[in-house]
Amino acid sequence: MPHSAAELVDRLGAMSIERAWDPYTSFDWPESLDPEAEYYMSPELMSLYGTEAYEALNETDRKRLSFYEINNFFSFVLLGERPVVGGMTERMYRKDTMGPITDYLHHFIDEENKHMVMFSLFCNRYLGRIYPEKKLAIDREMAPGEEDLVFYCRVLIVEELGDVYNRKMQEDSRINELVRQINEFHHRDEARHLAFGRAWAAELFERHTQDWSPAQLERFQDWLARYFASSWTDFYNPSVYRDAGLAGGYQLRQEAIAHPKQRAFRAEASDKLVRFFLKHGFLKEAPAL
Amino acid sequence: MTNNDIPHVLSNWILDRANVTDREFFDSQTKIIDDGLLTSLDVVELILFIEDLRGEEVDIDALEPESFANIETLVETFFPSVSRDSQIA
Ligand SMILES: [Fe+2]
Ligand SMILES: [Fe+2]
Numbered sequence: 018m019p020h021s022a023a024e025l026v027d028r029l030g031a032m033s034i035e036r037a038w039d040p041y042t043s044f045d046w047p048e049s050l051d052p053e054a055e056y057y058m059s060p061e062l063m064s065l066y067g068t069e070a071y072e073a074l075n076e077t078d079r080k081r082l083s084f085y086e087i088n089n090f091f092s093f094v095l096l097g098e099r100p101v102v103g104g105m106t107e108r109m110y111r112k113d114t115m116g117p118i119t120d121y122l123h124h125f126i127d128e129e130n131k132h133m134v135m136f137s138l139f140c141n142r143y144l145g146r147i148y149p150e151k152k153l154a155i156d157r158e159m160a161p162g163e164e165d166l167v168f169y170c171r172v173l174i175v176e177e178l179g180d181v182y183n184r185k186m187q188e189d190s191r192i193n194e195l196v197r198q199i200n201e202f203h204h205r206d207e208a209r210h211l212a213f214g215r216a217w218a219a220e221l222f223e224r225h226t227q228d229w230s231p232a233q234l235e236r237f238q239d240w241l242a243r244y245f246a247s248s249w250t251d252f253y254n255p256s257v258y259r260d261a262g263l264a265g266g267y268q269l270r271q272e273a274i275a276h277p278k279q280r281a282f283r284a285e286a287s288d289k290l291v292r293f294f295l296k297h298g299f300l301k302e303a304p305a306l
Numbered sequence: 307m308t309n310n311d312i313p314h315v316l317s318n319w320i321l322d323r324a325n326v327t328d329r330e331f332f333d334s335q336t337k338i339i340d341d342g343l344l345t346s347l348d349v350v351e352l353i354l355f356i357e358d359l360r361g362e363e364v365d366i367d368a369l370e371p372e373s374f375a376n377i378e379t380l381v382e383t384f385f386p387s388v389s390r391d392s393q394i395a
Contacts, residue, residue, distance in 0.1 A: 151353040151364070155339060155346035155371050247347040255354055256363065267358035 162225025
């Protein structure tokens with residue numbers, strides 16, 4: 018049975034308290050990691066997996082690549098969590114969130130802050146930096162309430178895509194144990210965030226789009242389809258390929274994005290969220306990912 | 307590729323991305339974002355293309371949306387030596 022967001026948050030908040038953890042002390046953080054010693058990301062999840070370039074790599078090359086790929090994954094999830102915390106903070110204690118929703122937003126923000134600390138400890142210590150985002154915000158005209166929907170859709174996409182990877186890697190004994198644990202801890206919190214995000218976004222969508230014109234709705238749907246596709250490209254980072262010793266990073270990115278095996282993977286990994294968006298009218302057709 | 311090709315290479319990339327076939331109207335002053343050729347999502351891709359052309363990363367924190375106004379501002383921001391050459395010519 019689907020629950021309303023207000024019903025859901027009581028239970029989610031209790032679970033947050035019960036399962037509290039600490040990024041500084043819940044893990045053993047080794048001094049350093051050797052990029053070539055083992056896999057840091059499941060091979061099947063790597064952005065070049067299935068491409069001709071990947072086939073040409075030997076085992077050591079693949080391990081090294083997996084080290085930079087996991088740092089990229091952690092980096093863009095971290096940077097994607099920053100506006101989540103900002104947006105949640107702005108939205109708490111407003112008329113429409115006062116009460117149980119705001120109480121839960123405190124947990125959400127608290128947990129996202131821990132995630133950022135966790136990813137930052139990893140990337141700064143082992144990579145020596147966080148891979149920067151190459152995004153530039155350009156304001157556009159919005160319908161009433163659209164800003165809210167844009168915000169929650171962004172949250173759902175970064176969390177859902179990240180969670181597909183977390184769920185696979187938390188069970189993968191082939192990869193570095195610290196990485197496996199980070200994925201496990203992240204997934205535990207994200208499962209609750211996603212349950213809340215879906216319920217709350219669906220309610221807001223109904224509320225806000227009631228008064229929109231068909232043109233306003235279409236513009237939003239068009240944005241969401243393009244944003245969804247664009248979010249996937251975060252995984253294909255030319256700087257990662259360069260750091261792993263591969264030449265022609267920009268070209269590798271284009272080839273991997275266009276590769277049929279990668280396309281099929283993205284479609285499968287997005288399926289659950291696409292179905293949610295279609296069911297509630299956020300999208301009118303499945304986007305080309 | 308010589309430095310003089312840069313404005314041309316950038317124009318072609320933008321027009322390809324925007325699926326524009328009739329290219330007569332486009333010059334170094336045409337507004338790229340305000341005229342709807344590219345959205346902020348396309349700009350992500352453009353930045354990676356520029357990094358590839360320059361052979362080095364772009365410092366995104368130092369950027370203003372105005373840098374993406376037109377071909378002239380792009381060249382000024384990301385390829386200052388090209389920009390100087392063309393002023394002399
Ligand atoms: Fe998170
Ligand atoms: Fe989250």
